[in-house]
Amino acid sequence: MNEIPLDAETKALEAPGDHKSDIRLWLRLLTCTTLIEGEIRRRLREQFDVTLPRFDLMAQLDKVPDGMTLGEVSKRMMVSNGNVTHVVEKLVASGHIDRRPAPRDRRVQIISLTPAGRTEFRAMAKVHEDWIADMFAGLGEKDEAALMELLGKTKTSVKTALDGKFGAKEDRS
């Protein structure tokens, strides 16, 4: 009666419908991200007097030479349009970015780093890169490669689960 059948490998140890190990995995993933993000946020504020959202937005703009539309920034950063509007206002006010209407479509705003903004961002980015490297310093190259690979699988798995809601059969291009 209280014997546990051992015919299904490790999984047999869990009750049916029990996904506790997935929850633990999720919580650990969240903890890692929260730890790193909180520390980066704190250091950016202390050492450069900049918030993480503003830094992230500048990072998107630094990747391109001639600016980007608000919608593209919103998509890349995975945040709402209203959020981008708000952060952009702050960065325009502080002189880090410029904003101009698109030539062919008056609905569209194009934003780009000012020269000063780009210079300042790159100085911060260099230090930021070192912070991240330090935080991952305890992992060897093999570990990092394996983690990268597994997170790639995770991302795919999550996206599949999300798409499933729409019954999508193919890649929405």
Place this chain on the structure above:
Amino acid sequence: MNEIPLDAETKALEAPGDHKSDIRLWLRLLTCTTLIEGEIRRRLREQFDVTLPRFDLMAQLDKVPDGMTLGEVSKRMMVSNGNVTHVVEKLVASGHIDRRPAPRDRRVQIISLTPAGRTEFRAMAKVHEDWIADMFAGLGEKDEAALMELLGKTKTSVKTALDGKFGAKEDRS
């Protein structure tokens, strides 16, 4: 002059001081967390009309039978004290939790789930668990175990980097 020395394995391919692969790893970690968290947030709101912070706070309280101090909640959730005060007010107002002063120390507030709050939380938690399991469904057991292990190493690595700031030699107990 433009020959790259190949005497240091793979790492030799990167310029000195270049930590781009760590940045990519960090961004991928962040993307995974953001994707999952955003979807959970959305579903909790749509299906249960509850915010993620409130759900998380109730999750902490559900782990213990007799409640917890605000400080302990703050530590476990890794958020500020003021934040806990704010979320607790909302949950008290909605009748999900109770709040009472500690018997021996009048500075301390103890909060606990009301019977109704616990019942409602557990119903949500069950569904939440399935959502998480679905999102990780694309990973096999081996992958999940490996990811769990690597995230454990990552957490240790990050904490070491953070402690380093204080020159800590031992575990602050």
Place this chain on the structure above:
DNA sequence: GGCAATAACTTTAAGCTTGAAATATTTAAG
């Protein structure tokens, strides 16, 4: 052209989050 649908962005209301300052209480030293 006229008009409906679509798209880009902004506004709004609500809520989360933080760090710092303030308040209230307890503990420890003398």
Place this chain on the structure above:
DNA sequence: CTTAAATATTTCAAGCTTAAAGTTATTGCC
């Protein structure tokens, strides 16, 4: 006992974030 330091929580100001509704501009269809 008195007082200084430490602790637990709250308050405050600033800023982030979202979903939904609103505005303006473009596109496709007749």
